[in-house]
Structure formats: C-alpha cells, structure tokens
Amino acid sequence: MSDRNVILPKIGSQSYVFDGGSSMDSNHASSWHQRLTAKQLNNRRLVRIWLYSILVVLIAIVMVGGATRMTGSGLSITEWKPIHGVIPPLNHLEWLEEFEKYKQIPQYEQINHGMSLGEFQYIFWWEWAHRMLARFVGFLVALPLIYFWFSGRLERQLKPKMIGILVLGGLQGAIGWWMVASGLSVLTHVSQYRLAIHLTMACIIITAVFYVARGLANYTDKPAIRSVQKLAGWLVFAVLVQIYLGGLVAGLHAGLTYNSWPLMDGAVVPSGLFIQNPWWINLFENPKTVQFVHRMFAYTVLILALVNVFYCARNAPSSTHYRRSVVLAGLVFIQAAIGIVTLLLMVPLFWGLLHQGFALVVLVFCVANWRATKGAYQASNS
Ligand code: HEM
Numbered sequence: 001m002s003d004r005n006v007i008l009p010k011i012g013s014q015s016y017v018f019d020g021g022s023s024m025d026s027n028h029a030s031s032w033h034q035r036l037t038a039k040q041l042n043n044r045r046l047v048r049i050w051l052y053s054i055l056v057v058l059i060a061i062v063m064v065g066g067a068t069r070m071t072g073s074g075l076s077i078t079e080w081k082p083i084h085g086v087i088p089p090l091n092h093l094e095w096l097e098e099f100e101k102y103k104q105i106p107q108y109e110q111i112n113h114g115m116s117l118g119e120f121q122y123i124f125w126w127e128w129a130h131r132m133l134a135r136f137v138g139f140l141v142a143l144p145l146i147y148f149w150f151s152g153r154l155e156r157q158l159k160p161k162m163i164g165i166l167v168l169g170g171l172q173g174a175i176g177w178w179m180v181a182s183g184l185s186v187l188t189h190v191s192q193y194r195l196a197i198h199l200t201m202a203c204i205i206i207t208a209v210f211y212v213a214r215g216l217a218n219y220t221d222k223p224a225i226r227s228v229q230k231l232a233g234w235l236v237f238a239v240l241v242q243i244y245l246g247g248l249v250a251g252l253h254a255g256l257t258y259n260s261w262p263l264m265d266g267a268v269v270p271s272g273l274f275i276q277n278p279w280w281i282n283l284f285e286n287p288k289t290v291q292f293v294h295r296m297f298a299y300t301v302l303i304l305a306l307v308n309v310f311y312c313a314r315n316a317p318s319s320t321h322y323r324r325s326v327v328l329a330g331l332v333f334i335q336a337a338i339g340i341v342t343l344l345l346m347v348p349l350f351w352g353l354l355h356q357g358f359a360l361v362v363l364v365f366c367v368a369n370w371r372a373t374k375g376a377y378q379a380s381n382s
Contacts, residue, residue, distance in 0.1 A: 036379050043153040043382075044216040050144050051213035057140060058206050059360055061133045065202070066356040068130045069195070069250065070349050073123035075107050077131070078184060080177040086135065088128055095121065107188040134173060141166055152382040158212065165208050172201045192251025193284060199247040203240055206360065207367050214371035221320040223375035228315055231308050232370040235328070238301050239363050245294040246359065254287035254294075255347045261340045264292060298336050305329040324369045331362045 036044070068074050078101045079085065089095040099120045102108050108115070145162050148154040154162070179194035223229070249255055264270045265288065273289045276282045282289040305328055312325040335358045342351040 040155075040379055041218075043155070046153060047148060047158070048213050048216045050148070051209055051216075054137060054140055054209050055206065055213065055364070057133060057137045058202065058209065059357075059364075061130065061137060062199070062202050062206075062360060063353065063357055064126070064130045064133060065199075066353050067349070068126040070347075070352050071123060071126055072111075073126035074190060075105060075180060075183045076102055076120065076123040076127045077180075078102060078105060080180070082135070082173070085131060088124070098124065105184050106186065107183065110188050131176075134176070138166075138169055138173075141169060154382055155377070155380045156382060157377060157380045161208070161212050165205065165212075168201070168205050168208065172198070172205060175201055190251065192248050192290075195251035196244050196247030199250075200240060200244040203243050203360070203363055206363065207236060207240070210364055210367045211371050214368050215374075215377040217371075217376060219320075219372060219375055221372075224312075224316050224319070224321045224373040228312060228321060229370070229373040231311055232366075232373045235301075235304055235308060236363070236366045236370050238297075238304055239332075239359075239366050242294070242297050242301050243359055243363065245290070245297055246356075248284060248290045249294045250352075250356075252285070252287045252290050254291040255343055255352075257287055258291055259343055259346050261343060264288075264295065298339060302329070302332050302336055305332045321369075321373055324365075324372065328362075328365055328369055331358075331365055335359060335362050 077085070077098075089098045095117060099117055102120060112119075141162070145154075145166070149159065175194070175198050179190050179198045182191035182194050183189055224232075258264045258270070262268070265272075270288060270292065273286070273292060274282050276286050283293060284290065305325075309322075309325045309329050312319070312322040316322050335355070338351070338355045338358050342348075342355045345351055
C-alpha cells in the first residue's frame with residue numbers, strides 16, 4: 001500500500017482509508033472510503049442502482065397519488081382486488097358495471113351526481129394508475145431482491161432491511177385501502193387521519209430506501225461527529241412530521257380557507273384555534289388549527305435547518321457536511337415559499353402538486369445528508 005493510501009484510525013466502529021489528496025485533513029481529502037474489494041464495490045453499485053430505481057417509482061406513485069387526490073379521483077374504484085384489480089374495464093359493458101358501483105357511494109350522490117361516463121373514466125384512470133404503479137413497485141422490490149439475495153450480491157446486513165421495506169410496502173397497500181374505505185359509506189371524501197398516515201408512510205418508505213442506498217455510496221469526506229449526525233437525524237424526523245401535518249391540511253381542504261400570509265384571519269395567532277372539545281381534537285379536525293400548526297411547524301423546520309447550518313459551520317467547517325447543510329436550508333426555504341404561494345392562490349393543481357413534489361425533494365436531500373454524516377455501511381459478507 002502506498003503512502004497515499006493509508007488506513008486511518010477507527011471512526012466509531014468503522015475503519016477508513018484515505019487515498020489521494022496531499023493532506024490527512026479529511027476536509028481536503030479527494031477520496032475517503034472503507035477498504036472494499038472491487039467485487040464488493042461493484043455489488044454495492046448494482047444494489048444502489050436498484051434502490052435508486054425503486055426510489056424513482058416511489059416518487060412517481062406519490063405524485064400520481066397527489067394528482068388522484070386533487071382531481072377528486074381517489075374513490076373511483078370501490079373495491080380492493082390486489083390481483084384481479086390489475087385489469088381495467090375492457091369494453092363498454094364493463095365500464096357501465098364499474099360506473100354503476102361508483103354510483104352507489106355517497107360521493108357520487110352528493111357531489112358528482114349526473115357525471116358522464118367519460119368524466120368517470122377520467123377519474124378512474126388516475127386511481128388505476130396509482131394502484132398499478134404501487135403494484136409494480138412491489139415487484140421491483142421483490143424480484144431483484146430474490147436475485148441479489150441468492151446470487152450472493154446482497155450483504156448480510158442489508159437483508160433484514162430489505163425485508164423490512166417489503167413489509168412496510170405491504171402495510172402501505174393495506175393503509176391505502178383502509179383510507180379509501182373511509183370514503184365509501186358515509187363520508188364523501190376520505191378521512192384526513194388516514195390520508196395523512198398514508199402519505200407519511202409513503203415518505204417513511206422513501207426515507208428507508210434512500211437511506212439504505214446512500215449507505216452503500218462512496219464518500220469524499222469522513223463521517224461527522226455524533227452530534228452533527230444526530231441533528232441531521234432530527235431534521236429528517238421534523239420534515240416527516242411536517243409532511244404528516246401537510247397531509248392533514250390537504251385531507252381537510254384546510255388550504256382553501258385563510259388564504260392570507262403572514263397573517264391568518266387577521267392575526268399572527270388567530271382566535272378560535274381550540275373551539276372544539278376535547279381541545280386536542282382541534283389539532284386534527286379544526287381546519288383553522290390544522291393550517292396554523294402546519295404554518296408554525298414550517299417555521300420550526302426552517303429554524304432547525306438554520307441551526308444545522310451554524311452547528312456544522314462550527315463543528316465541521318469547510319466540509320461537505322457544512323456545504324450540504326447550506327443547500328438543505330435553501331431547499332426548506334424554497335419549499336416554505338412554494339407553500340405560501342400555494343395557499344395564496346387557493347391550491348391550484350399545479351402549485352398543490354409542486355408543493356407536494358418539492359416536499360419529497362426536501363425529504364430526499366435531508367435523508368442523503370443524514371446518511372452522509374454517518375458515512376457508508378461497514379462492509380459485511382453476503
Ligand atoms: C418545510 C416546509 C413545508 C413542507 C415540508 C410542507 C409539506 C406539505 C405536504 C407534504 C403537504 C401535503 C400535500 C398533499 O398531500 O397534496 C402540504 C400541504 C399544504 N401545505 Fe405545506 N409544507 C411546508 C410549508 C408550508 C407553508 C409555509 C405553507 C403556507 C403558509 C404551506 C401550505 C400548505 C397548504 C395550503 C397545503 C394544502 C395543499 C393541498 O390541499 O393540496 N406549507 N405541505
């Protein structure tokens with residue numbers, strides 16, 4: 001081993017190699033990684049590509065789900081048939097049958113009464129596409145998993161993680177149906193509780209997939225100290241909470257009222273936030289309170305992102321961790337600005353989708369940041 005390829009002392013439980021650059025200072029390292037064989041590196045690259053492709057499809061599912069919700073299409077398929085449901089109506093008679101089932105639910109009676117078959121088909125295709133993509137991603141996880149597992153390309157430590165992701169995916173399918181079911185008998189829309197859980201679970205799955213993928217990446221900088229790692233983890237948690245709160249806003253259509261900023265109902269803290277009993281129910285069912293909490297928590301996430309910048313500037317100056325913290329704060333700022341425009345314009349489809357899509361950009365970057373502060377997984381056998 002040349003003196004430009006030196007094994008450095010252990011950082012946490014991992015040992016790292018520095019190869020390249022003229023300084024032992026990690027901040028100037030041109031390459032900083034663990035000692036992996038060419039085969040291990042190649043396997044990690046393949047698994048990473050697979051996980052990234054899953055991520056792309058997951059993001060597409062969330063976006064199509066958002067469009068499904070915003071076009072009022074989410075209740076157009078009134079049954080859950082995981083296998084049979086793949087085939088859409090194929091002829092006029094089958095379309096009439098499907099339409100007939102939709103006519104039985106309160107949403108048709110109270111909101112879409114008199115809708116034409118063509119209009120029904122429009123809302124049907126959104127929901128069908130959402131369900132199809134969800135089934136497809138199930139295969140995209142399961143089939144390559146079998147291949148990587150049995151070809152010995154999957155490190156042992158990744159196996160329980162991938163099984164966990166598969167289980168979360170199955171659970172998410174069930175939550176999706178549980179959500180749709182809430183809008184079929186009495187309500188004309190789905191429960192905001194279930195919608196928010198469905199959205200948050202999707203984001204937890206995205207977090208898990210991307211976290212594992214980035215754990216297999218090569219890093220040019222050494223892992224950060226523990227407190228920087230922890231702060232990065234808290235930021236991911238805060239963004240997930242904010243996404244959950246956004247789901248409640250969307251589910252209650254709370255973005256269609258109080259369309260002013262920075263004041264809400266003429267005040268920074270509007271009155272009537274806790275008029276329902278018991279008080280905590282307002283946090284979930286009072287549109288005013290739900291929107292207020294989403295706004296306030298957005299400011300909290302922004303402050304946390306700024307604290308992260310200052311903390312990294314002090315504890316990891318001129319490192320990639322610091323540079324990422326700046327980008328992350330910028331992304332949160334842009335997301336808050338998009339949220340404000342969405343609110344002021346009373347949630348047009350484009351801005352609603354942009355706000356939802358950019359939330360995923362923030363989340364994914366936040367997860368990348370968190371994983372990078374910890375560095376790659378230590379190599380293990382298959
Ligand atoms: C860190 C910042 C923020 C994040 C991560 C975030 C995230 C989200 C998410 C995930 C949704 C649900 C979207 C959907 O399911 O369609 C949402 C909804 C919403 N957010 Fe935000 N948000 C942020 C800041 C803001 C701010 C500052 C405002 C306005 C003051 C705002 C206003 C709204 C509105 C009006 C909706 C409802 C949109 C709809 O009905 O489709 N958000 N937010």
